[in-house]
Amino acid sequence: MDAAKIIPLSAEEEMIHVLAREFIVDGCAGIKDPLGMSGVRLEVETHIITGSSTSIQNLVKSVLRAGLTVDEIVLEPLASSEAVLTADEKELGVVLVDIGGGTTDIVVFHEGSICYSAVLPVGxxxxxxxxxxxxxxxxxxxxxxxxxxxxxxxxxxxxxxxxxxxxxxxxxxxxxxxxxxxxxxxPRMQEIFTLVKRELDRVGPRDLTPAGVVITGGASLLTGAAQLAAEILELPVRLGEPGYLNGLSDVIDNPVYIKKDDTVPKAIFSTAVGLVEYGVRYHKFTSKKKVINNDVVGNFYNRLKKIFSGFNEWF
Ligand SMILES: Nc1ncnc2c1ncn2[C@@H]1O[C@H](COP(=O)(O)OP(=O)(O)O)[C@@H](O)[C@H]1O
Ligand SMILES: [Mg+2]
The missing domain is CATH 3.90.640.10 (ATPase, substrate binding domain, subdomain 4)
Structure with missing residues (x-):
C-alpha cells in the first residue's frame, strides 16, 4: 500500500484515501485480504482519492476553531456509503449518488470495493x-x-x-x-442526473452495477427525484436512508427541512451517521475493543452519553 502511494501529485493536491481494490499474489488476482497467504510476489490495485490542499486546510481550520480536533478526513460519499449501502449491494455492484447542497458525490462499488468516485459541482x-x-x-x-x-x-x-x-x-x-x-x-434535476449518467458511462457497462443506484443526501428527498433518476440512468433507483437515528432528529437546526406531519428526513443524516460508523469500523480506538455485534453505533452513543454526563459533575 505504501508503494502504491508513490504517485506524482501537484503542489495543490493532497492524498485523502488509498483504498485497496484487490491484491494479487503470484499472479492470482481477486484477493481481498492476503494476510496469512504464502507467495513471492505481492501486488495491489488501489483507488486513490486526492483533494485540493487549500480546501482541506480550510476545512481543518474550521473544525479546529469549533474546538474539535481532526483525526482523519473521509470523502463524503464514502462515509455515506457506510450508512446506507448493504454489504450485498457493494459486492454485487452499486452506485451511490449523494446529492447535497453544493455538490453531488458519486461512488461506485464493484466486488466489495470502490472502483470509481467523482464529485460534481451541482446540488x-x-x-x-x-x-x-x-x-x-x-x-x-x-x-x-x-x-x-x-x-x-x-x-x-x-x-x-x-x-x-x-x-x-x-x-x-x-x-x-x-x-x-x-x-x-x-431541468436542473435532469442536469444533475445527466451528469451522473455521463460519469457512469465512463465506469463501464451497466451490468457492472446490478444492484442499481442508491440516492441519498438532502436533495434526494425532493418528490419524484428517484423516479427521474431511474428514467435518466436506466437503472433501478432506491432512496438510501441510515438506521440508528435515535435522538438525531432533535438536532435539526433548520425547521424548514421537516415537512409538516412528516417523519424525520433521514437521508440528510447519511454522512453524519456514516462518519460515526466509519470511525467505529476503521479507527484506532476500536482496535482495543473488538466489535462483536451490530449495535456498535448504539454502544458508541451510550459511551458518548456517559462521557457527556460525566461533564456535569465537573461544573
Ligand atoms: N425535503 C427536502 N426536499 C428537497 N430538498 C431538500 C429537502 N431537505 C433538504 N433539501 C436540500 O438538500 C440540500 C442539503 O443537503 P445535505 O445533504 O444536507 O447537503 P450537504 O451534504 O451539502 O451538506 C439543500 O439544497 C436543501 O435544499
Ligand atoms: Mg452531504
Missing amino acids: GNHVSNDIAVGLRTPIAEAEKIKIKHGCALSRLVDDDEYIEVALASGKESKKVSLKSLCEVIE
Missing part, C-alpha cells in the same frame, strides 16, 4: 437558486417552497394547483402555478 442549492430567479423570490423563500411543494417531475403535478409566493421586492405575494414551479426544478 440542491442550485435548484433553490433557479426557483429564486425563476419566480423572483428571495432564496430563503425559494428554499421553503422547494421543500414544501417541489417535485422533480412536472408531469406528476396537477395543472390547476396554485401556490402563494412572496416577491423579492417586499411584503407582497403572487400566485404561481405548481406546474411552473416544477418546470423550473425539473
